[in-house]
Each structure stands twice: as C-alpha cells, then as structure tokens.
Amino acid sequence: MTTDEMLARLPDEQPDFEELQEVIGRELKGKLFARRIGMDEDPFSLSPYPHWECVCTACGKKFEADVKDKLKDMTVCPMCGGKVEPHRWMFRRGGKLTSAFLFYHLFRGIGREIWVRSWRVSQRLNWDGLEIDYEPMSIYHFEDDTAEKWKLGWQGWKPIKTIRMDTWKPNSFSYEYYPAFVGAISKKTIKGSCLEYSQLDRAIEYEFPLIEYIGFYLKNPSVEYLWKSNCIRLLCDYFNGRKDDVRRAVNLKAKTFKGLFRGADKREMKIIPQLHAREIIWFHWLYQAGVIRAD
Numbered sequence: 001m002t003t004d005e006m007l008a009r010l011p012d013e014q015p016d017f018e019e020l021q022e023v024i025g026r027e028l029k030g031k032l033f034a035r036r037i038g039m040d041e042d043p044f045s046l047s048p049y050p051h052w053e054c055v056c057t058a059c060g061k062k063f064e065a066d067v068k069d070k071l072k073d074m075t076v077c078p079m080c081g082g083k084v085e086p087h088r089w090m091f092r093r094g095g096k097l098t099s100a101f102l103f104y105h106l107f108r109g110i111g112r113e114i115w116v117r118s119w120r121v122s123q124r125l126n127w128d129g130l131e132i133d134y135e136p137m138s139i140y141h142f143e144d145d146t147a148e149k150w151k152l153g154w155q156g157w158k159p160i161k162t163i164r165m166d167t168w169k170p171n172s173f174s175y176e177y178y179p180a181f182v183g184a185i186s187k188k189t190i191k192g193s194c195l196e197y198s199q200l201d202r203a204i205e206y207e208f209p210l211i212e213y214i215g216f217y218l219k220n221p222s223v224e225y226l227w228k229s230n231c232i233r234l235l236c237d238y239f240n241g242r243k244d245d246v247r248r249a250v251n252l253k254a255k256t257f258k259g260l261f262r263g264a265d266k267r268e269m270k271i272i273p274q275l276h277a278r279e280i281i282w283f284h285w286l287y288q289a290g291v292i293r294a295d
C-alpha cells in the first residue's frame with residue numbers, strides 16, 4: 001500500500017482520551033516534581049530569592065520549599081501529607097515533565113484489517129494544572145498476510161521496512177526507555193479480524209512486545225495452539241531472545257497441535273508444556289534414545 005492509499009484508508013479513529021488520562025493518572029500517582037527557581041539553572045525566573053518550586057501529583061497543589069532541602073528527602077507532601085516519590089521537574093523541551101510514555105491503540109479497518117497507532121504522550125504543566133500532549137509516532141497495518149508500518153517524520157508519513165515496536169527515550173545517550181502502554185482492546189475490534197485467534201490479550205498480559213507478537217502470529221498462526229496447550233515457557237523464550245531455540249524445538253508451520261512437536265508421542269506431549277525450548281530439544285533426544293522416561 002502506498003502512503004497516500006494508507007492515509008485514504010486509515011479509519012478516522014482517535015484513542016479514547018479518558019483512557020489516556022487514566023493511564024497518565026496512574027503514571028503520575030504520588031509523585032512530587034520539584035525545580036529550583038531563582039538560580040543559575042533558571043535564568044528567566046522573576047523570583048527574587050532562590051527556592052524549590054514543587055508540585056504534588058497526589059493533591060495537585062503547588063508549594064515552595066527551602067532551597068537547602070535535598071530533593072531525595074522530599075518524600076512526604078506538606079500540602080496533603082501523602083507519600084510521594086520525588087523527581088526533578090525538567091523544564092527543557094517546552095516545559096514538559098520527564099514522565100512520558102508511548103501509547104498504542106488498536107482499531108479495526110475494513111474486512112479483517114487491524115490498524116495500530118502509536119503516540120508519544122507527555123504532559124505539560126500549565127498554571128491551571130497538568131495538560132496532556134500527544135504526538136503521533138507510527139501507523140501499523142495488518143492483514144492475514146501483510147504487515148506494514150509508517151513513521152511520522154519531518155516530511156510526513158514514511159514507510160518503514162522493519163516492523164518493530166517503537167522505542168522512545170529522553171535522549172540518544174540515555175539507557176532508559178519510556179514505558180509503553182497498550183490501550184484497552186474491545187472484543188468487537190478483534191472478532192472476525194486477522195487477529196481473532198491470536199490470543200492477543202494473553203500476549204499483552206505477559207508483556208510481550210505488541211507489534212512483534214502480532215507479526216509473529218500472522219506468520220505462524222500455530223501460536224494459537226501453543227497458548228491453548230499452555231506452552232507459556234516456550235513463548236516467553238521466544239520473546240526473551242531465544243528465537244532460534246524455539247524454532248528448533250517447535251515446528252511453527254504446523255497446522256495442528258500434534259504437528260508442533262514432530263516425533264513426540266503422547267507421554268512426551270504431556271511433559272512439553274512445562275519445559276523451556278532448550279529443555280524440549282534435550283528431553284526429546286534423551287527420551288527417544290531411551291535414556292529417560294516420561295513419567
């Protein structure tokens with residue numbers, strides 16, 4: 001699909017704003033943001049004396065603290081008495097707070113199509129309180145045999161070859177990434193779509209990367225049997241960097257549950273769900289050689 005076709009076909013659906021607010025609320029719960037005013041780091045301040053300016057997200061109140069106080073000791077809000085986690089209130093980047101995250105929203109298109117949009121969400125602290133700000137980041141399009149991605153750049157939407165989940169961090173030197181959240185997915189969205197049998201809700205519950213999981217499922221629909229036979233350890237292996245082991249242990253192209261583990265008999269099949277990929281390979285080898293028994 002070309003970018004123009006994509007834009008024409010993209011359903012005009014925005015994420016649930018209230019849900020976003022709730023996610024942010026959870027993210028910001030019990031935090032205290034503080035910045036020093038009237039010092040070198042704040043050259044534009046009109047304040048005649050140096051002090052800490054603080055905002056508590058539990059009660060939403062602003063207050064001042066002695067400039068000699070240490071940020072790490074500010075663990076109780078003097079306004080509401082609530083326990084808070086102190087954070088430096090960054091005023092770079094147009095006044096955005098450091099707390100930010102990626103938000104994924106999944107919605108239905110025509111036929112069996114599924115679209116996923118991601119946003120960079122951050123909040124701006126105005127005089128009247130916290131204000132949400134979200135910038136579009138990527139658009140993903142999935143069908144039974146298609147996975148496509150576009151990313152928003154300076155020159156508009158651009159197709160991206162590698163269909164991976166987005167990452168976002170404070171700067172290119174940072175080792176820490178902002179967290180990612182997936183918005184609620186209704187049954188109506190999934191029913192009759194290319195992800196109907198994908199067990200996506202369970203994949204999200206296990207915190208598998210959303211986009212990678214969808215891509216993996218579309219290429220290997222047999223993943224459904226792995227969930228249904230409780231081979232959770234195998235799936236965890238796959239999303240924890242042991243893809244090759246998983247491919248050796250399981251025939252992902254199988255059309256039936258029995259076909260997943262070639263050459264395994266009934267007794268082996270009973271034990272397999274408790275094993276990791278590497279253990280399955282060894283177990284099968286030793287069992288077939290008659291070295292160990294399956295009971």
Ligand SMILES: [Zn+2]
Pocket residue numbers: 056057058059060061077078079080081082
């Ligand atoms: Zn408070």
